[in-house]
Amino acid sequence: MTVEAIERRYVPRGAAREVFRRREREVLVFGPAGTGKSRAVLEKLHHIALLTDNVRILIVRKTLVSLTATGLVTYRTHVASEAFARGIVSWFGGSLSEPPAYRYTNGSTITVGGMDKPDKVMSSEYDVIYVQEATELVVEDWEKLLTRLRNGRLSFQQLIADCNPQQPSHWLKKRCDDGQCVMLYGRHEDNPVLFGEDGTMTPRGEEYLSVLDALTGVRYLRLRKGLWAAAEGIIYGDWRPEVHISERKKLPFEWERVWSVDFGYTNPFVWQQWAIDPDGRLWLELEWYHTKMLVEDHARVILEAVTIKVGRIYREDGTIDVARTRWKYPRPTLIICDHDAEDRATLERHLELPTQPARKTVKDGIEAVAMRLRLAGDGQPRLKVLRGALMKRDEELAAAGRPLGFSQEIEGYIWKPGPDGKPVPDEPLKDNDHSMDAARYVVAQLDLLGQFRVRTL
């Protein structure tokens, strides 16, 4: 049975129109934030699913959590809302053997999955696969997905993806430059929410673009201008997300843990838990990056993150009894802290743990971090970030286009420009540098002060 035509109000423009036309095997829509890239691809998928019976479509992102949290909202609230209301699409939450999917009454399905849990989605074949925020993937993920394209219900098969631009050396950019993948460029003018038909900005457009205009550095170039830009004067030039960000996994309990804290209220307060493996490598395991909370509230968030919920012991006043509660991770052997005396005292009181002031010299600390980011003889860096280490997105920072934690800050962390505007490799620009400071405190403590104590297993 084919679903009858549904009245649609979506009118694609520019790159969004191209999205509908293209039949090539690999297509990437890239561009700044908010141009309507994801909307266009989702509209195409929905359109295909409605028109042809028994089509199999897959939507994936690097992690399933990020997809369900943010990536499918547009599909549910705009693209398919009418079809939901009319019972033409329904949500199937998944079972032991089958992944979650949107099911159409004509037998078509849109399966959703994450490359972090590929088993269920990879056992099937598809006509079209949509990769959201494709720059998060490694090239092996991409190639694996291509092998799943062979369901044969359509006259074409397609891996279609969207992303904001990243560093110009990114594998996906190269793949497009080599001609393996078609690249479409989405512009803000394509989105009718932001620009009218005649090219004038809407009130919503003025509001949205003023946020993007306030961005600085490499984030401005990528999210406002849509350029595959590397930051000029970048401090940690060896940073490669595909190398330094590791798959999410449980790190052994036996590894030593150290914490680092950088205070802030209007700027984010940062807490990081680092694990040290038997080779002395540092792993960023947890990160709390949040603005506008009291130190005592941060302390509570931290303690809830590191202790086991079941059987957590609270006192009468509602605080966690740190000494008597069981911990999920080993207790930190060091807590290295930003210097603010009052904040430090408050934090110590609420954590019920002692802290140590950080060594604050900047330049040697940066050099020590840079050393760790370089690949060692085994092809691995000596500092890694676990994917998903960030405990929660600070939505207010996200709305302002500010970085959210270590792996976003590091790409825009640059040297302060000198009088001629050129960056001078002497002093970092004091902007979006909070995770950078916290990480530097830990590395300085271990590598410059030699406080390096690997537990013997």
Ligand SMILES: Nc1ncnc2c1ncn2[C@@H]1O[C@H](COP(=O)(O)OP(=O)(O)O)[C@@H](O)[C@H]1O
């Ligand atoms: N042609 C369009 N008509 C109506 N709304 C649109 C259109 N294109 C985009 N939008 C809306 O603009 C917002 C941003 O679009 P989105 O696809 O999320 O942007 P991007 O993926 O480029 O960041 C969404 O709420 C989307 O529904």
Ligand SMILES: [Mg+2]
């Ligand atoms: Mg998008």
